[in-house]
Amino acid sequence: MITTSIKRRTLLGAGLAGASMLAMPSVLRAQDKSLKVGVYGGYFKTSFDKNIFPEFTKATGIAVESIAEPTGEAWLVQLEQAARAGQAPADVSMMSQVAMLKGQSTELWTPIDMSKIKNSSNLLDRFINKYPDGRVAGIGAVSWYITLVTNTDVYKEAPTSWAAFWDPANADKLGLLALVSNSFLLEVTAKTFFGGTNALDTEEGILKVFDKLAEVKPNVRLWYRDEAQFEQSLKSGEIPMGQYYHDVTGLAAADGNPVRSTFPKEGGIQDSGCWALSRASQKSEEAHIFIDYMCQPSIQATLSRKVGTSPTVKREVTDLTDKEFAAVSSDIEPIVPRYDLYQSKSDWLNQKWTELIVG
Numbered sequence: 260m261i262t263t264s265i266k267r268r269t270l271l272g273a274g275l276a277g278a279s280m281l282a283m284p285s286v287l288r289a290q291d292k293s294l295k296v297g298v299y300g301g302y303f304k305t306s307f308d309k310n311i312f313p314e315f316t317k318a319t320g321i322a323v324e325s326i327a328e329p330t331g332e333a334w335l336v337q338l339e340q341a342a343r344a345g346q347a348p349a350d351v352s353m354m355s356q357v358a359m360l361k362g363q364s365t366e367l368w369t370p371i372d373m374s375k376i377k378n379s380s381n382l383l384d385r386f387i388n389k390y391p392d393g394r395v396a397g398i399g400a401v402s403w404y405i406t407l408v409t410n411t412d413v414y415k416e417a418p419t420s421w422a423a424f425w426d427p428a429n430a431d432k433l434g435l436l437a438l439v440s441n442s443f444l445l446e447v448t449a450k451t452f453f454g455g456t457n458a459l460d461t462e463e464g465i466l467k468v469f470d471k472l473a474e475v476k477p478n479v480r481l482w483y484r485d486e487a488q489f490e491q492s493l494k495s496g497e498i499p500m501g502q503y504y505h506d507v508t509g510l511a512a513a514d515g516n517p518v519r520s521t522f523p524k525e526g527g528i529q530d531s532g533c534w535a536l537s538r539a540s541q542k543s544e545e546a547h548i549f550i551d552y553m554c555q556p557s558i559q560a561t562l563s564r565k566v567g568t569s570p571t572v573k574r575e576v577t578d579l580t581d582k583e584f585a586a587v588s589s590d591i592e593p594i595v596p597r598y599d600l601y602q603s604k605s606d607w608l609n610q611k612w613t614e615l616i617v618g
Contacts, residue, residue, distance in 0.1 A: 291320070292320060292321040292545055293322040293323070294323055294350050294542050294545040294549055295323075295324045295325075295348070295349045295350045295542075296312070296323055296325055296326065296349060296352070296549065297325075297327075297328040297351070297352035297353060298325060298326070298327070298328065298352075298353050299328065300328065300329070303566065304325060304327045306566045307325060307566075309565075315552055319548055319549075319552065321545050326348065326349045328349065328352060332358070334354075334358070335354070335358040335362060335367075338352065338362070338367060338537055339362070341539060342367055345539055347537040349537065350536065350541075350542040350545070350546050351534050351536055351546045351549055352534075352537065353400045353401070353532045354532060354533050356531060356532075356533065357440070357601045359388050359396060359533050359535060359598075360598060360599065362535065363390055366538060367535075367537065368396040368397060368535045368536060369536040369537065369540065370390070370396065371395040371396070371398060371550065373395055375547040375548075375551065376398065376547065376550055378551050378554035378555050378572075379551075379554055381554055381555070381559075381572040381573060381576050382398065382554060382571055382573075383572065385399075385531075385595055386399025386402070386531060386571040387399070388533050388535075396533075396535060397534060398533060398534050398550050398553075399533060400532045400534045401531065401532055401562060401566070401568035401569075402531035402532075402568060402571055403505070403529070403530055403569055403587075404504070404522075404527040404528065404530075404569060404589070405443065405503065405504060405505070405528040405530065406502070406503070406504075406505045406508070406520045406521060406522055406523075406527040406528070407421060407423065407500075407501075407520075407522075407523050407527075408493060408500070408501055408502065408519065408520050408521070409518070409521065410496045410500070410517055410518055411518065411519050412517045413496050413499035413500075417519055417521045418521060418523070419523060419524055420451065420524055421450070421451045421523045422452075423500070423523075424447075424475050424500075425474055425475055426478075427477075427478075429478045429500055431477070431478065431479075431480050432478060432480060432498065432500050433475070433479045433480055433481075433498070433500050433501050434479075434480060434489040434492060434501030434502075435479055435481075435483070435501055435502055436482070437483055437484045437617060438484075439601075439609060439611075439612035439616075440601045440609075443530070444472055444502075445465065445472065445597070445600075445608075446459070446594050446595075446596055446597055447502075447525070447594060448471050449464075449468050450594050451525050453468060456594070456595070456597050459597050462604075462607075465600075465608075465611075466611070469611055470615075472615075472616060473615050476616065480498045481498055486503075486504075486507075489503065490507070490511065493508075493511075493518055494511065496517070503520070505522075505587070506567040506586065506587050507567075510567075522591050525594065526589075526591045526593045526594045527594065528596065529569065529593035529594065529595055529596075531571065534549075534550050534553060536550075554571075554572065556570075556577045557577075557578070559571060559572045559577060560583075563577075563579055563584070563586075563588075568587060570584075570587075570588065574590065
């Protein structure tokens with residue numbers, strides 16, 4: 260179970276899905292109408308094919324051809340090139356927030372008519388992605404959390420704040436994600452020590468946050484790209500503290516491993532993906548029906564139970580039990596990544612990250 264979760268999470272967050280996954284779309288039959296939907300590959304796509312798409316087809320009569328898309332920039336580039344030629348490899352795609360912003364800059368996304376998304380009233384505001392002029396570019400598909408994780412044999416008490424990463428008592432004990440754009444440690448530092456992520460509004464502010472984050476370096480044992488490596492080290496106690504995916508850690512604990520996931524008082528890091536409609540698609544009507552269907556509280560609850568994602572709708576409209584909700588989410592206000600910076604200052608941030616943090 261854990262192995263499949265790691266594979267899914269790798270595909271969700273790290274952009275490692277290969278082009279081979281694009282070769283064999285799976286088609287679910289329906290009477291006449293159809294829609295091509297791009298979703299992250301591997302376990303994630305399998306879950307949608309099994310638990311979501313057949314029910315959608317049953318409810319609407321619209322057949323779904325699911326396409327395994329690579330995460331990261333690769334799918335965005337393919338969609339953009341195809342749209343220039345008037346083609347849509349998928350009508351609707353699940354896109355990262357940075358990819359959403361990059362697609363906005365070329366008007367790749369057909370604006371969504373919110374009057375046709377009757378279930379949009381259930382959505383949390385942060386899951387409505389808008390063009391600068393207010394048009395809706397995308398609607399929250401799924402979200403997930405990165406939290407503060409610890410080995411329970413080494414740490415009998417759960418830490419309560421991200422500030423634990425800076426505690427001298429934790430020298431050489433941390434495993435942290437290796438990239439500025441997937442660790443979101445600038446946001447964590449800004450929220451923990453500078454009052455919020457608006458501290459990152461200026462380059463001067465970002466450099467102050469970098470300086471504070473640099474103080475964590477003596478405590479870091481591993482800057483990891485391989486999630487499985489860190490998970491094994493966390494379980495064994497070799498690297499007993501760090502940041503990791505909340506749902507995967509919960510599964511590891513349920514399997515009897517001495518690990519815990521904690522939502523610090525500053526909030527867990529909430530990352531997410533959007534449904535977006537390619538401007539080249541001729542299936543706007545079907546796409547709106549699909550997006551509206553996916554905004555239903557019952558569907559978001561099914562995703563939480565079957566895929567391990569956090570709902571993009573208000574908790575109170577779902578039928579998730581306290582235990583089910585806690586397995587994927589939290590009521591503590593989250594740290595939302597500053598996706599705008601990873602679009603507008605990507606090269607500069609990567610340079611400073613290498614220079615000041617992992618170099």
